[in-house]
Amino acid sequence: MNIVILGAGLMGRLLACQLARAGHALELFDAGGPEALNSAARAAAAMLAPLAESAITETSVVQMGVHGLKRxxxxxxxxxxxxxxxxxxxxxxxxxxxxxxxxxxxxxxxxxxxxxxxxxxxxxxxxxxxxxxxxxxxxxxxxxxxxxxxxxxxNHQLLAAMLHQLQRLNVKLNWDSPRSPGDFLPGNPGQPDWVFDCRGLGAREQWPALxxxxxxxxxxxxxxxxxxxxxxxxxxxxxxxxxxxxxxxxxxxxxxxxxxxxxxxxxxxxxxxxxxxxxxxxxxxxxxxxxxxxxxxxxLPDNLPSIRRLGKRVMQINGLYRHGYLIAPALLDVVMELFTTNASPLASTLSLSLQDLQH
The missing domain is CATH 3.30.9.10 (D-Amino Acid Oxidase, subunit A, domain 2)
Known part of the structure; x- marks a missing residue:
């Protein structure tokens, strides 16, 4: 498939690497440059501490963190x-x-x-x-x-290593090129088959609760x-x-x-x-x-992550809060389940919020 990913922070790069390895043709758009200087992913300690984080978060995040530690x-x-x-x-x-x-x-x-x-x-x-x-x-x-x-x-080594991987996998990288889901019509001639929005706060116009x-x-x-x-x-x-x-x-x-x-x-x-x-x-x-x-x-208002569909083939992943590196692998695996089978048993296991706004 031809896939567009919006946002080249942690979630966007992880998802792009996974989809490119699976053989899909990818194009990635980001409002910043390859160093991710304006990304929340760069300003982090990248600690993977599910038990410690339970002092300020819900059990579902702890479970996602346990999953992430293994992944x-x-x-x-x-x-x-x-x-x-x-x-x-x-x-x-x-x-x-x-x-x-x-x-x-x-x-x-x-x-x-x-x-x-x-x-x-x-x-x-x-x-x-x-x-x-x-x-x-x-x-x-x-x-x-x-x-x-x-x-x-x-996290800095990880972001750089994923960028190198995307270049090696021939992902088309568009820097200083902000885009929104409304710029694409997935499934139409000349358009991508799927759009994934991983822009963090860049998506606030489409997701005002952020x-x-x-x-x-x-x-x-x-x-x-x-x-x-x-x-x-x-x-x-x-x-x-x-x-x-x-x-x-x-x-x-x-x-x-x-x-x-x-x-x-x-x-x-x-x-x-x-x-x-x-x-x-x-x-x-x-x-x-x-x-x-x-x-x-x-x-998001509950400080929990969420995945939602804006259309049949438009998915948004957001609300990672202060837990980005802790929970990103769990979100990645849920998105891949939804992408390949249109259902996610893992999301149910982790009590991860899935929303469908396409109707």
């Missing part, structure tokens, strides 16, 4: 270029003044494991347990939680810091994480600010994030700031 190694293995991936678990830490917030977080983790018994249970750590997992932290933290099996990947949720990311080079796994620091205002990317590179961020403002980071936010990093590991004092990025993630 990411398979999807990465299909790419020609290497992509950093690890599954060494998540370390959750807090300072003494935030123990109340930490207890609420721990209770939510326990409740999630009761609802989903297949998830590995969180492990409570004392100071010695924290130091065993991350020796560089020494006796800095008296308590912590370890969430086994959770993972992360390098809103932006601001994320802020600082990339640091800190060769003195030896953290080996994603670390979440409990914070009373918003979640803060530190994600190692290898070679002394760390991503520091907070991803749940209710605003669609894309202006540069404020002094307050920058100080809070850098202070949080320093409070976890004093080695960050000598880190070099490589990048400060702000971006807005596309969210």
């Amino acid at each position: 990411w190694p398979e999807l990465i293995a299909q790419l020609d270029e290497p992509v950093f991936f690890q599954q060494e678990g998540t370390l959750v830490l807090w300072h003494r003044q935030d123990v109340g917030e930490a207890e609420r977080f721990a209770r939510q983790m326990d409740a999630t494991c009761l609802a989903l018994p297949s998830l590995p249970s969180p492990q409570r750590l004392d100071a010695e347990g924290v130091a065993q997992l991350e020796p560089s932290l020494g006796s800095r933290f008296a308590q912590g939680l370890f969430l086994p099996g959770e993972g992360q990947l390098d 809103r932006g949720v601001r994320g802020e990311i600082i990339t640091l080079q800190a060769p003195q810091v030896k953290l080996t796994r994603p670390t979440r620091l409990i914070h009373p205002r918003y979640p803060i994480y530190i994600a190692p990317k290898g070679d002394g590179i760390f991503v520091l961020g907070a991803t749940e600010i209710e605003s669609d403002d894309r202006s540069p980071m404020s002094v307050r936010s920058t100080l809070e994030l850098l202070s949080a990093a320093y409070s976890v590991d004093s080695g960050f004092a000598e880190a070099r700031i490589l990048d400060l990025v702000t971006q807005c993630r596309p969210a």
